[in-house]
Amino acid sequence: ETGVTQTPRHLVMGMTNKKSLKCEQHLGHNAMYWYKQSAKKPLELMFVYSLEERVENNSVPSRFSPECPNSSHLFLHLHTLQPEDSALYLCASSQVLINTEAFFGQGTRLTVV
Amino acid sequence: DAKTTQPPSMDCAEGRAANLPCNHSTISGNEYVYWYRQIHSQGPQYIIHGLKNNETNEMASLIITEDRKSSTLILPHATLRDTAVYYCIVRENSGYALNFGKGTSLLVTP
Numbered sequence: 332e333t334g335v336t337q338t339p340r341h342l343v344m345g346m347t348n349k350k351s352l353k354c355e356q357h358l359g360h361n362a363m364y365w366y367k368q369s370a371k372k373p374l375e376l377m378f379v380y381s382l383e384e385r386v387e388n389n390s391v392p393s394r395f396s397p398e399c400p401n402s403s404h405l406f407l408h409l410h411t412l413q414p415e416d417s418a419l420y421l422c423a424s425s426q427v428l429i430n431t432e433a434f435f436g437q438g439t440r441l442t443v444v
Numbered sequence: 445d446a447k448t449t450q451p452p453s454m455d456c457a458e459g460r461a462a463n464l465p466c467n468h469s470t471i472s473g474n475e476y477v478y479w480y481r482q483i484h485s486q487g488p489q490y491i492i493h494g495l496k497n498n499e500t501n502e503m504a505s506l507i508i509t510e511d512r513k514s515s516t517l518i519l520p521h522a523t524l525r526d527t528a529v530y531y532c533i534v535r536e537n538s539g540y541a542l543n544f545g546k547g548t549s550l551l552v553t554p
Contacts, residue, residue: 333487364541374488374544387540421487423541432478433542435487 334358337422337436344412345444352407352439354422363405364433365397366421374421380405381427412443448532453549456526462519464548466532469513475536477508479517481528482547488531491517522552 335356344350356363365377379387380399394416396408405422419440425433449467456462468477478493492499492506494515499506505518519526531547 333489335487362540366544373546376541376543379540381540419485423487425540427540432490432493434490437487438485440485 333434333436335422335424335434335436337420337439339439340437341440341442343442343444344409346412346414348412349408349410351409352420352422352441354405354407354436356403356405356422356424356434358424358434360424360426360434361402362425362427363399363402364423364425365405365407366423368419368421368438369415370418378407409441412441414443417442448534448545450530450532450545450548452546453551455551455553456519456522458524458552458554459521462522462526462550462552464517464519464530464532464550465514466517467514468532468534471512471534472536475534477506477512477515478533478535478542479504479506480531480533480542480544481526482531483525483528488544491530522550524552524554526550527552 338353362381364379366374368374376389377391378397383399394411398406419438421438422436423433476493476495479491480488482488492504494506508515529547529549531544533542
């Protein structure tokens, strides 16, 4: 238990579906992140939120839409995904401007059919 | 953030020390060295980090060379559960996210 909880742990969705991934942190951190990890590839940073504002967006397709309603919650809204979007989606949190580590959730394994 | 170079894979016998090297020759003065590991299909787990002094915690030791251009993560008594991909990352103190490379796949054998 890292203090970062992701739901659901597994998700299968069709290309026309709309779904959302949820991340919640209980660590009092002020920054949250979404990463994507495709099979046998390094983790790719998707989005960064600091103090509830998006500060980084690494050329992610618009079919992925993040939302950070408060410092403890982060969502990733998914719509009209492609099979190549199947991956492990990881959420992390940290305290920015302080030299501390980031904590990761266990991820959501997404399969697009 | 500076780039890091790690060997793609290493083996270690159970009970022996695992020494994982990392080169970060372009590291700047305000960048820290972080180590994470990822056990198959789980979220990355923080291990240790340091600036220039050697560090030790309950999981591992981090040895950073005097010129800070390389470091070594030491797992003193490797177990089968230490089999994972180990990532060496450099990051500014005020930086946001961690940028992961390919890491080193460590296999601990009986």
